Amino acid sequence: MTDELVERWLRLAAARVAAERERLTDLDAAIGDGDHGINLDRGFRELLRRLDAGACPVEPPALALDGAGRALIGTVGGASGALYGRGLQRAGAVLAALDGGGQVVPGEPGGARTARPSREERTAAAFAAAVAAITALGRAAPGQKTMLDALVPARDALGAAVAAGAPLAVACASAAAAAEAGALATIPLLATKGRASYLGERSIGHLDPGAASSALLVRALADAAAG
Amino acid sequence: MVALVLVGHSPALLRALREMVGQAAPAVRVATAGGTLVGGLGTSAPGIRDALRAGLAAAGGDGIVVLLDLGSAAMALEIALEELDRAERAFVVVSEGPLVEGAVRAAVEAAGGASREAVRAAADAERTAPKLPPDWLAGGAA
Numbered sequence A: 001m002t003d004e005l006v007e008r009w010l011r012l013a014a015a016r017v018a019a020e021r022e023r024l025t026d027l028d029a030a031i032g033d034g035d036h037g038i039n040l041d042r043g044f045r046e047l048l049r050r051l052d053a054g055a056c057p058v059e060p061p062a063l064a065l066d067g068a069g070r071a072l073i074g075t076v077g078g079a080s081g082a083l084y085g086r087g088l089q090r091a092g093a094v095l096a097a098l099d100g101g102g103q104v105v106p107g108e109p110g111g112a113r114t115a116r117p118s119r120e121e122r123t124a125a126a127f128a129a130a131v132a133a134i135t136a137l138g139r140a141a142p143g144q145k146t147m148l149d150a151l152v153p154a155r156d157a158l159g160a161a162v163a164a165g166a167p168l169a170v171a172c173a174s175a176a177a178a179a180e181a182g183a184l185a186t187i188p189l190l191a192t193k194g195r196a197s198y199l200g201e202r203s204i205g206h207l208d209p210g211a212a213s214s215a216l217l218v219r220a221l222a223d224a225a226a227g
Numbered sequence B: 001m002v003a004l005v006l007v008g009h010s011p012a013l014l015r016a017l018r019e020m021v022g023q024a025a026p027a028v029r030v031a032t033a034g035g036t037l038v039g040g041l042g043t044s045a046p047g048i049r050d051a052l053r054a055g056l057a058a059a060g061g062d063g064i065v066v067l068l069d070l071g072s073a074a075m076a077l078e079i080a081l082e083e084l085d086r087a088e089r090a091f092v093v094v095s096e097g098p099l100v101e102g103a104v105r106a107a108v109e110a111a112g113g114a115s116r117e118a119v120r121a122a123a124d125a126e127r128t129a130p131k132l133p134p135d136w137l138a139g140g141a142a
Helices: A005-019 A021-031 A034-054 A061-075 A077-099 A119-138 A150-164 A166-182 A197-203 A207-225 B011-024 B047-062 B072-083 B098-112 B116-125
Strands: B003-008 B030-034 B064-067 B092-094
Touching: A005 A021, A005 A061, A005 A207, A021 A034, A021 A197, A021 A207, A021 B030, A021 B116, A034 A061, A034 A077, A034 A207, A061 A077, A061 B047, A077 A119, A077 A207, A077 B072, A119 A150, A119 A166, A119 B072, A150 A166, A150 B030, A166 A207, A197 B092, B003 B011, B003 B047, B003 B072, B003 B098, B011 B030, B011 B098, B030 B047, B047 B072, B064 B072, B064 B098, B064 B116, B092 B116
Parallel strands: B003 B030, B003 B064, B064 B092
Antiparallel strands: none
């Protein structure tokens, strides 16, 4: 999540959400209130409008993520807006902290600094912060048939790939594959969070719309990172 | 006098609820945050934050009691509360009570001059207050 990547990702994510709007809404109609695609599309359209109008900054990336989160929180309307929006804002906050430069090494003459984290490390840290924020706000855990079933495997795959020295595009592709596998794995799960939990056993056998949109957003990140 | 802030998914629902509350307790100030910023079904943290501030302004130093409906309302409220100053948050309490019954009950309590904690407790109590006659609950009717 650096340089022009954030803007490229946000714009690509908006395009993918628009393209998948009906599918996400249909998934939600099966086990929720049938508005997930419509809601997300409304939020991402507003985000695009703000990016184009200069009302949401495109750089630095930390401010772009914060502005994007603000747009989603204000206009999506469902839990997904609060969750994704808060996630983006926390990712931005972590980037802002990292972009402040490495920490000053105590006692080092001339204020020498520790090495600035790599692009890959910063992306993994921002992603992990987003997932932590979503976990905290949603009071949810993997296995409950939510977006976390896609996001937690994606965070882990991204972290592992970065730790192993993979370049950003490869690491993000690994995260996207993990998110997609995690989303598919929600089909047999019993929903215990959100509107789908009202259905009890009837939620089994359906792909969770939040996990599906999460997989879509992580795939967009991978494609944006691939250039 | 304690003011109420009603948070929900539907602007129409909240307009109607405000009317019901006004009938029960005309003197009580009520702020609402219903729907998204563009008027659709849903909740919006910025809209809730503005309603919280409007309620606080109307309540003077007595503070506000917030009631909410389902799902994302609690998450959006949480974000809105974080955007308030610490000094503002100290005058806000949130009720677990059901939106409709809780709001009417809270309004009557507030109109009687109760503190925000007492108003919240009254609204909370509506969670478990029976609304069906006892003989129905015994399994007889409907």
